[in-house]
Amino acid sequence: QLQLEESGPGLVKPSETLSLTCTVSHGSINIDYYYWGWIRQPPGKGLEWIGSIYYSGSTYYNPSLKSRFTISADKPNNRFSLELTSVTAADTAVYYCARDGAGSYQGGWFDSWGQGTLVTVSS
Amino acid sequence: EIVMTQSPATLSVSPGESATLSCRASQNIDSNLAWYQQKPGQAPRLLIYGAFVRATGVPDRISGSKSGTEFTLTISSLQSEDFAVYYCQQYDDWPPLTFGGGTKVEIK
Numbered sequence: 001q002l003q004l005e006e007s008g009p010g011l012v013k014p015s016e017t018l019s020l021t022c023t024v025s026h027g028s029i030n031i032d033y034y035y036w037g038w039i040r041q042p043p044g045k046g047l048e049w050i051g052s053i054y055y056s057g058s059t060y061y062n063p064s065l066k067s068r069f070t071i072s073a074d075k076p077n078n079r080f081s082l083e084l085t086s087v088t089a090a091d092t093a094v095y096y097c098a099r100d101g102a103g104s105y106q107g108g109w110f111d112s113w114g115q116g117t118l119v120t121v122s123s
Numbered sequence: 124e125i126v127m128t129q130s131p132a133t134l135s136v137s138p139g140e141s142a143t144l145s146c147r148a149s150q151n152i153d154s155n156l157a158w159y160q161q162k163p164g165q166a167p168r169l170l171i172y173g174a175f176v177r178a179t180g181v182p183d184r185i186s187g188s189k190s191g192t193e194f195t196l197t198i199s200s201l202q203s204e205d206f207a208v209y210y211c212q213q214y215d216d217w218p219p220l221t222f223g224g225g226t227k228v229e230i231k
Contacts (some may be wrong), residue, residue, distance in 0.1 A: 033223065037220075046210065046222060046224050046225050047159075047167065047210055047212075047222040048224075049212075049218075049219055049220040049221065049222065052220075060217070060218045061219075062218060062220075063124075063218060063219060064124070064219065070207070072157075075159040081219060086163075096166055096167075098166075101169070101172070101181070102172075102214070106214070107214055107220070108155065108172060108214040109157035109169055109172040109212065109214060109216065110157075110159075110167070110169060111169045111172075111178060112214075113165055113166035113167060113168075114166065116166050
């Protein structure tokens with residue numbers, strides 16, 4: 001069964017850059033037509049889609065997040081990453097990576113999720 | 124951006140009863156809607172996609188329906204494992220993919 005696991009620092013200082021990695025096992029990020037996404041959830045709040053990367057390498061982001069995010073893929077190591085610049089306290093959240101299960105260019109729903117990693121922004 | 128509005132925010136239900144959760148889209152999204160269940164400290168779990176299709180392993184007492192831009196998740200005969208927060212998500216027109224604010228189903 002497909003497994004995803006997030007890794008990265010649990011604590012980041014304001015104005016610094018956050019880097020998270022999602023390692024995929026029992027499956028490949030190279031499979032045609034799948035998207036791989038990042039979603040975050042501030043403590044006690046709802047889910048917010050950050051962005052997704054297509055198998056081809058094309059990326060799509062939430063326009064409301066003001067271009068501070070970059071998603072990239074490391075195909076040889078079967079993982080994909082999220083970078084967030086100039087973090088503030090508002091970026092404190094659990095960050096999830098997930099696979100879009102639609103298997104088509106249209107994209108769709110997230111059928112496999114990592115367990116999430118809490119990132120706290122604080123000096 | 125398509126806005127997804129869930130109601131109610133909290134639903135108090137007794138075990139064995141049914142729960143009806145609503146999700147309204149700000150515009151037509153056809154049947155491009157998913158439902159997720161999230162328990163404390165856990166990642167969301169996919170329940171429904173395509174508005175009606177149960178994901179693998181989801182019991183048939185959980186069902187999805189739609190009427191226009193209004194979507195409903197029905198959980199019949201609530202069991203202890205069903206008390207959780209439920210989110211809807213549209214994927215008809217993106218970016219961005221958008222989620223509703225969630226409905227918490229709690230024990231009455």
